[in-house]
Amino acid sequence: MCGIIGIYSDSPVNKKLFYGLNSLQHRGQESCGITVSNSETLLRERGMGLVIDVFDENKLNRLEGNLGIGHTRYSTEGGNYEYNTQPLLSFTKGTEISISHNGNLINYQILKTRLEEDGMMFQTTSDTEVILFLIARYYKDDIVDAIKKTMDVIEGAYSVVLLLKDKLVAFRDNRGIRPLVIGETESGDTVIASENAPIEIMGGRAGRNILPGEIVVVDENGINSYFHGGAKKPKHCIFEYVYFARDDATLDKVNSYNFRRRCGEIISREAPCDVDLVVPVPDSGIPSAIGYSQETKIPFAEGLVKNRYMGRTFIKPTQEEREMAVKLKLNPLRHVIEGKKIVLIDDSIVRGTTSANLIRRMRDAGAKEVHLRITSPPVEYPCYYGINTPSRMNLIAANNTVEEIRERIDADSLAFISMEGLQSATLIRDDRFCKACFNGEYPVDPVVI
Amino acid sequence: MCGIIGIYSDSPVNKKLFYGLNSLQHRGQESCGITVSNSETLLRERGMGLVIDVFDENKLNRLEGNLGIGHTRYSTEGGNYEYNTQPLLSFTKGTEISISHNGNLINYQILKTRLEEDGMMFQTTSDTEVILFLIARYYKDDIVDAIKKTMDVIEGAYSVVLLLKDKLVAFRDNRGIRPLVIGETESGDTVIASENAPIEIMGGRAGRNILPGEIVVVDENGINSYFHGGAKKPKHCIFEYVYFARDDATLDKVNSYNFRRRCGEIISREAPCDVDLVVPVPDSGIPSAIGYSQETKIPFAEGLVKNRYMGRTFIKPTQEEREMAVKLKLNPLRHVIEGKKIVLIDDSIVRGTTSANLIRRMRDAGAKEVHLRITSPPVEYPCYYGINTPSRMNLIAANNTVEEIRERIDADSLAFISMEGLQSATLIRDDRFCKACFNGEYPVDPVVI
Amino acid sequence: MCGIIGIYSDSPVNKKLFYGLNSLQHRGQESCGITVSNSETLLRERGMGLVIDVFDENKLNRLEGNLGIGHTRYSTEGGNYEYNTQPLLSFTKGTEISISHNGNLINYQILKTRLEEDGMMFQTTSDTEVILFLIARYYKDDIVDAIKKTMDVIEGAYSVVLLLKDKLVAFRDNRGIRPLVIGETESGDTVIASENAPIEIMGGRAGRNILPGEIVVVDENGINSYFHGGAKKPKHCIFEYVYFARDDATLDKVNSYNFRRRCGEIISREAPCDVDLVVPVPDSGIPSAIGYSQETKIPFAEGLVKNRYMGRTFIKPTQEEREMAVKLKLNPLRHVIEGKKIVLIDDSIVRGTTSANLIRRMRDAGAKEVHLRITSPPVEYPCYYGINTPSRMNLIAANNTVEEIRERIDADSLAFISMEGLQSATLIRDDRFCKACFNGEYPVDPVVI
């Protein structure tokens, strides 16, 4: 999971990219970066941490140029190294190219090995470098041609923005697994991003989705669209609506706020329970809890206070202090939940440890009963398309029945939304969504590593 | 408005103060500081900015000691200077004293002038220095006596924690205007703070309120309580529940989450309106909107997305960028509000500019009607007890009727909760609350400067 | 030891103060600060560390004003706390005053106690606060009168610059113990500083010394001079020329470079030795070693390489690493000294540990003999006028004969310049220098604390 953005303007884009990246911060807090073109050369600044910590006035001022791209990177378990921080840059055959990528190539290892046999050297452990390398290799004069040839060989999920000295380019895999939208602002800038929030923030309307297999080139000739030609049935990641996207995102015709609200309504019908209060796990559980409450007429209540100011800190806690850090993040509201029967609404269970901790603390704060409703089906399969799920060994739902999970997290009852319920919350009939993490039906055969 | 904290422990308090201050960050983001005692001397670190930005591992490590105090300071219009950053320190007659103060002395100028005539020199522009000075002057061997003598002469609102080499001391003005709570953690630490959140975060139960006129001394003799003897009828600031305190705060027997929820219920009865959705202005409007919705059965909806990651930034925006910064903070959710009649729930109107901007943007995002309900009465009078309200000239409600305000902010309808409604939301009959900002009945005669 | 500076201009002084403070960095590396007047209020920024680390573009930009003062503070053993960082500020009786002070009051404790009895509270542990307090107390309309009254009661060494909203003021104690010079730049700015370097850097000529007992006021009426009237026989600190001042300083008619060179010549005659090379301990030993070499015709050689880039670091070394840090700072040049008889020229011996370490490392690097010549007499008495010497207990010369010192530091021979030699190096006949650290004749009776 990552956030990507590109802007083509006739005025400096450094601060626009800064604000835009901030609105994509929820898609990655580990590191971030910006590359701009001053039309003679590409200039880049990157760093570990939040956008507001990495960039200051000095750094932004060094990024002078009217077109550029940016990236926010998610914290992954094995690869939080500065060399993986994006955008990546290539200086090859007199051409400078910079790339921001969201997604995951499933044939990364095969391609990497083959390219190494061809003599290629890799300087990161990220699949993005493979995409950049292939484009650089195929590129002569025609960037669209180079991208098409690259798309011929890479398999998996990829939404990409590229920067050349005079062009902003974007493309999306043939199944459209990861989102990518494009829009124009009132002042005439073209903005391409993982979600529509950056476009709206810059004063633009929502724009449109870049289509599966589409390649968009923005330059002095305007906005031109090309197609790879290999488009498959769309398989948009449904987990975007479950968890990743902001409430204000409308991606591939599904609005995430309304999707979440409907999931709450649906699970309230699928798995009713006799409780006094509906309590969301903030922030992503809120719309679903609203839906649950409205459907059941059981009062909605904020039962957990989230600390709004606690960003990344470099203070190393001891064990006792670690407990403080957890409570600082999310504190049960005793006066609301004491003596009450509660249904807690959360978006997913991955390992189960967070849910167990939360339920214990709800009971400590006086809850009489704690029921848990999850607005996604059990996550039984790892994602190979860009979401950092643990291996099956650590997925609690891959190894336990719902009843076993309930016991381990000590909930009074536990239910997950059904696959049908999830689909129907999209308001779309045909199955154009990737639900592989729930049902194991991978749109592209994963190469298990 | 500020947050204060003190901890007495038998283990290092530096990181506990760090986490505690973080949970009081909502009470002040301008600057912060910590003083600890290593039993030989007092050590202090202060700085401008958020707690997580001011303190790093190095700074915390320099603060070695088992008792200490901290402070988070609110941004005020005229006085954001480093010299006003608390805790203040005094080295007088061989005694080191450090102080954190929340509140405001109304006879500050008189005392300051009188003390200057006596030959005192001031190094800050804050009334806290007057309190510190008086205590230092009166102190011989008995800190309680010195505090009593100080309380004889200072008038206004003050909740104070003091640190001596071997003692943590706290006291509260005779009307208890600003909150102050005390509690013990499981490991036996004594924690005193503006709200109960720090106590809970450290694993303690809510504790009790320090009473108006009470002086608490924590040292090797345990926790001992004294009284000034001049206690008046309590006048707890009701604006704490309206706006300042966290949802999980229970101060002087009123829980702020439930108070806010009840305010929503009450205003829905006092000023009903025919709308499709109840939308809160996050974050403090959420419980009231929940109450409004539950009372009226009109659906509650999150219609504004708040950016969770945008802290303080030093990037100076141009005019165009300023608009981006505002939208980045709070973005209307077009898919929720488009074509809908909305009632927006906010806690207060001070100048009116924020409300006007918000209503305009709701309309831009497609709202058909925007009604505004405010869960406090019109703020017609400045606060002299520690809240940084503008002078009457700039208080929109001091110079305009409700209808005039409605017109200026362009709402379809506008209503404020009644004074009776506000009182009844506390569930307390007798009038033990300061409501001076609404009705001009100042518990202590303000000395207008 | 500290560096002080004040500038009065008709254009912004923030960057001028920044460059000026940098040229006074050798007089204090612990902390620094700047106060300017924007004619309505005084603005201050301070911090721990070097001038280039404390101030950045942002901080300097906040210091807008055409007059201001600055301070660099020396590292002292007991008092490196942020609250002692200068300039100090006072807000009293409607008047804002800021102060930078170099020197030491010997009646600080008496004054402090007396003022505390009068009810004064102190917020630092620095005597500068006493001076600021007294001036603030005496000040009605006439700053010169307030300073005179203050000078009536304070005893000791003080060179001071004061900033009022519309005035830059400077004064110097009646014996002129610490230096203070004033000059004008080509663009018409008035600059007052501890040494002449800042004046020269800003394009001015050396200017003149502010006289013992003189008070200088710079404001819209130009530069006006007043006298306290209690001037005593001058007692300029001779250690300024021995060690503190830059080579380009000419203070009270003595140029430090030439003084140092002559000290080398004199000691070469007073204590000749049969060696191959004259090696300075950089940087202050260099001019003396040049003088020694020129007088004796023994070749001068750089035998120690100083690392030019090692500033303050926050890396905590282990014991093994500590040795590296020492060697990193000063590395013997084996190819120069191997097999050679060396005379090492240093400015002073205080504790003796540094000399012992250096001589051992010279021998390790192959020196056949290491003789040590010190261009000041033995430091037998502590300084009470602003130099941070250890108590007599730790002064190696207070408790050991020259022969005993020689043995402890393991030098082949050791000699100190004579008192007469030191005096004659000034080229001034009459005894207008304070040499109390050498002979115990304190110009003002020290009150031993």
Added chain:
Amino acid sequence: MCGIIGIYSDSPVNKKLFYGLNSLQHRGQESCGITVSNSETLLRERGMGLVIDVFDENKLNRLEGNLGIGHTRYSTEGGNYEYNTQPLLSFTKGTEISISHNGNLINYQILKTRLEEDGMMFQTTSDTEVILFLIARYYKDDIVDAIKKTMDVIEGAYSVVLLLKDKLVAFRDNRGIRPLVIGETESGDTVIASENAPIEIMGGRAGRNILPGEIVVVDENGINSYFHGGAKKPKHCIFEYVYFARDDATLDKVNSYNFRRRCGEIISREAPCDVDLVVPVPDSGIPSAIGYSQETKIPFAEGLVKNRYMGRTFIKPTQEEREMAVKLKLNPLRHVIEGKKIVLIDDSIVRGTTSANLIRRMRDAGAKEVHLRITSPPVEYPCYYGINTPSRMNLIAANNTVEEIRERIDADSLAFISMEGLQSATLIRDDRFCKACFNGEYPVDPVVI
């Protein structure tokens, strides 16, 4: 010009690399970095700026491992980009390699183009990436074999340290143009570096030079040496002794301090002048000025005070302030030079602007005559082996006679050391030095770009 270092130890090397890099700071102040191996993976930290600014306790703590390499990078005109910061890293065919390089490949463009034709993509604009790529490509099991094959194709100057998970490797080009030394410390660590300072700082003896064409492998099998087999007549860069190396460096049997001193002696005989004082341009002119003075018996004097504390600053100066910044760096000592005839000793003239400015300021400070002696011949040709000289167009000596230069810098007289003088200062008879920048005789045909 860069500084490189590698350490193989049985204890953590992070702080050793930190101290070692500090002692190589004079070889590059633009950026720096460290890679260590924790035996499972390589860990890297890099940044723009000085070693003490880039690395703090946190960053060093992340670099856990017992072997590692480091790099300090010189400021070059066209390429100060973060992507060129070394060490570089490669992840290829399951092997992690990191590289630090000092020097310059003359066939970089040819190799780059050929490799690009083969499909390689470049992510930096530095020739180091070509070396890393070739080694990674040739590497199967035998690193020595891969290096030999790489040395077969790369042409130019290169001193390189490589890090593998379990090996520290170093090699030097067949002419030994850039220096590289190896030594052991008392605790048994092996240290390889551009100069001997790091070895001495860690408590080791000077060690030996790695020979032209030599490849050294340090691992669990000890230290093993191999040869490429293509060794040519050595051509050590003589400019190392003229300017780059520290005074305590002994590289390829020439000690730089003694070389510099002898250059001063020689030029005093070659170009005598009738003056009162010999004044060095600090710091590299000092040994030569000592030599000049000792040979001529004309007194040596420090006539320029260098500010020891002014590191890199981010304060942007105006024109007036720029002059201050220059004076702050180097201030003429009026009391020493006023009324005197001066010979100024400097190591080289490149553009001539610095000399002109310095001579003007010497005259302003009262020098009666200013003669200039340069301890290197005129720099008429650009360096293609790693020193960042400007193109011939900007080399003042490439386009002007000595007399024309004298006139432009306004010196009373000007002389450069002769080629013979320079050679004889090395005390070595045969011509084993590269002097291409003086005589245009490039040891390897440069490919002008």
